Amino acid sequence: MDSEGNRAVGAAAVQAGDEDAGGVADVGGSPGGPEDLGLASVLEGQGGPGSHGGPHVAGDLDNESGPGSPNGRGGPGVLGGPGVEEAAGSAAVDAPSVAQAAHASGPRGDAAAVAVGPGNPQTVFTLTVPFQFYLEAEMARLALNTDDQRYWQGVRKEVTVNGNILVVRWIAEDPDVLRVSINSFFERLSLVIRNVQRIRPHFPPNLRH
């Protein structure tokens, strides 16, 4: 993976975010409280002993994100760079604990290609998207979570709804594939949000929760 690839993907993430900007502002009107996240993201570091996946491991991801990463942070509440994880404090998911090589050099090297121990290092990315009503989140889940992406090898995606929040969790071995999957998901999510806005549903109050 080269820096060109990084930049392009970083930019794509921002674009999705920009497209979303209006949409997110509208849709993100969730009630206050601990779930009031805006478009937060948590990037867990590669699984390691104790699954701290802290900044040390994220350092590898920093390398890989390179020039893209600051851009990735720029969009209004879009993808944080890998360093944001400690700030998020939301929908935290334990990274799978996987034995890890002493220096996972990140995709710039070929750590991903090297089998270390019982499993390869994996990257987990969690995205939470608050909608105004549970029904909207559920609609988005059904629109976005069909088996369309059979051809993406090596990335697993789980889409669930928690109250009025759409929770998407990616688990992948190859950060490149992960990044592409996340970006294309954002593009489709943006489409769903715009679609819902254009055809503003009027849900009766008793169906809102």
Added chain:
Amino acid sequence: MPAVLGFEGSANKIGVGVVRDGKVLANPRRTYVTPPGTGFLPGDTARHHRAVILDLLQEALTEAGLTSQDIDCIAYTKGPGMGAPLVSVAVVARTVAQLWNKPLLGVNHCIGHIEMGRLITGATNPTVLYVSGGNTQVIAYSEHRYRIFGETIDIAVGNCLDRFARVLKISNDPSPGYNIEQMAKRGKKLVELPYTVKGMDVSFSGILSFIEDVAQRMLVTGECTPEDLCFSLQETVFAMLVEITERAMAHCGSQEALIVGGVGCNMRLQEMMETMCQERGARLFATDERFCIDNGAMIAQAGWEMFRAGHRTPLSDSGVTQRYRTDEVEVTWRD
């Protein structure tokens, strides 16, 4: 009297159509055109579709004079086609179906062409030549299936034409095939090209390699003009298509032929097919560019037939697929 809304976006055309009881009430469409010498890539095509699809939906409803209440079913292209564009369109179909609480129907793109061809032309039971940028098949209906009698064993005829257009940097606006057709009319010399019919099937990738090679050489030496090459390519590939269609017609004892798909707009192809049909005492049917070229109404029409026959696609099963054979669908709406 059900009214069906249809979404189509499997290649570079994105269309939304409304059909009710055999009448096309709306059929707006946009085409993603790339610069000369280039083709359309899945990601960019999907981006184009995502940008315009909601406007097209609005246009379709306005043109049809209908609201969401009047629509009974949402049809969309399940496949075959390019992955990213198919997915982007399906996402909107699913969202709209949920927002309006209407049943969904995943439609086979090829069957959409056939059903629209049957509706518009009134052909009763034709041998169908389906030719486009993505597909080349000879199809005949038998016992609840659209059976494929012959097809390309590699690339579609339209793909061969489009890729040749790239070599000559012919404009893609409105489509490369259209511009090749216009240039071919000015061709004077027939350049001999490989003629590759394989039984009931055809092959185009060898012809493409050959003509790409020839083009470099002959245009430099001035042995022929680009117009001559366009003319020669059309004459060769269309003759091949006529041959395999005739073979299928002879096999089925068919008195009707129907051309569908974007390449079906080509008047030279229609002319050659007409000659063959007349020699056999058969009738040729074809549609104009509104319905030959990918459009939303053809998906709506196939959806209308399927809806009335009781087909439904549950949300959980509403994925898309790049490979979807025409004969995979059980055609329960015909005897």
